[in-house]
Amino acid sequence: MKNNQPENDLGLIKDLMEKSTKFSNLSGIAVFFTGILAMIGASFVYFDIGFSVSELDISYAQLINQNGEPEDLFLKLKLLILIASLILISSIVIMYLTALKKSGKEGIPLFNSSFSRTLKSLFIPLFAGGIFCLLLINNHMYGLVAPATLIFYGLGLVSSSKFSYNELEFLGYFELLLGFIASFYIGSGLLFWIIGFGICHIFFGLLIHFKYDKK
Amino acid sequence: MEGYGLLNKAFDSRVRLGLMSILSVNEWVSYKEIKNLLELTDGNLASHIHALEKINFIEIKKQFIGKKPLTTYRVTNIGKNAFKEHISGLEKLINN
Numbered sequence: 414m415k416n417n418q419p420e421n422d423l424g425l426i427k428d429l430m431e432k433s434t435k436f437s438n439l440s441g442i443a444v445f446f447t448g449i450l451a452m453i454g455a456s457f458v459y460f461d462i463g464f465s466v467s468e469l470d471i472s473y474a475q476l477i478n479q480n481g482e483p484e485d486l487f488l489k490l491k492l493l494i495l496i497a498s499l500i501l502i503s504s505i506v507i508m509y510l511t512a513l514k515k516s517g518k519e520g521i522p523l524f525n526s527s528f529s530r531t532l533k534s535l536f537i538p539l540f541a542g543g544i545f546c547l548l549l550i551n552n553h554m555y556g557l558v559a560p561a562t563l564i565f566y567g568l569g570l571v572s573s574s575k576f577s578y579n580e581l582e583f584l585g586y587f588e589l590l591l592g593f594i595a596s597f598y599i600g601s602g603l604l605f606w607i608i609g610f611g612i613c614h615i616f617f618g619l620l621i622h623f624k625y626d627k628k
Numbered sequence: 629m630e631g632y633g634l635l636n637k638a639f640d641s642r643v644r645l646g647l648m649s650i651l652s653v654n655e656w657v658s659y660k661e662i663k664n665l666l667e668l669t670d671g672n673l674a675s676h677i678h679a680l681e682k683i684n685f686i687e688i689k690k691q692f693i694g695k696k697p698l699t700t701y702r703v704t705n706i707g708k709n710a711f712k713e714h715i716s717g718l719e720k721l722i723n724n
Contacts, residue, residue: 419631419721422645426715429649433657433665519664526655 436531436577438523440511441622447504448614452607454500458493459603477556477600490555500610515626530576538569559602563592563609578625584617631724634717636710638683643668643676648703648711651686656700677701685710 459473475481476489516523542565546558570585588609595605639645646666650657663673680686685707689700703711 419718422642423715423718423722425642425646426649429646429665430653433650433661434653519661522658522661 434527434576436527437625438512438516438519438528439508439578439621440515441618441620441624441626443507443511443618444614444621445618446507447500448611448616448618450500450504451614452611454496455603455607455611458496459607473603474600477602479553479555490550494550527576531573534576535569535573538565538572541565542568556599556602557596559606560592560595560599563588563595563605566609567592578621580617580620580624584613587613631717631720634713634720636714636717638680638685638710639714641676643673644680647673647676647680648685648707651701651703652708652711656689656702659699659701662701680707 473493476486476493479486513523542561545565546561549555549557549561567585567588567590570581570588572585574581574585591605591609591613595602598605639648643666647662650662650665659673659677663670666673677686677688681688684704686701687704689702691698691700
């Protein structure tokens, strides 16, 4: 028996315990596409693509500063919430379907304990953040909504990283940082949102894809 | 070297050691899942599973999900204790 055998064995045990309890069915390509989706959606709202031609001529900055007729502002707000909800729902559906496919391929049931722990640790901060954002909207503090989504999303990522990819932790810290910076630039919050939910997901998706999926 | 006394011969093979590592931190785990985690081929794993089952370290559950058969495995209390002892043996060997 070689002298380093016990160390090798303990290393193997630790690796397998960690690998078998972490949720790793996230598809990198799916994350990449949700990033693209977020960028398209947010750009539509921020740059008024498609809306400027309508009679409803309210820009994002106008909404934040509440500079306009209340009904027009309310319409713009509804559009914004509609687009954001569409992005969120389609992103979740894309992630779920690809995770299901990936788990089938690897013979690992999707609904195991690591999956439910990941979901729980991600969605508790997200739900709290969602309710908080609705309260912000209710109080007409629209400018803080985009930074708040980034901050709560960052918290969710950091807590879920313990049960899933380690890289989620760094993504979480970055989203937190973005959220706080965005709080200083109210009115440009959506630009930070495009970075945090768009560009970050595109890079993160590619990282996961090339580091784990392509093996 | 008192650590050697705690080591279990059943875990001499790295496949069996890996198998126990996975089962000790999970509930029922499927054959395919174990195979993928250990990066093994079919025949290789089956014999090791059989060996551990024979000494009552793991138990097997066979069921049907729809029309597909599904075999899952779980570590028994005997297996859990033996594995714990083996790990403490390994740790003692390193510390000595």
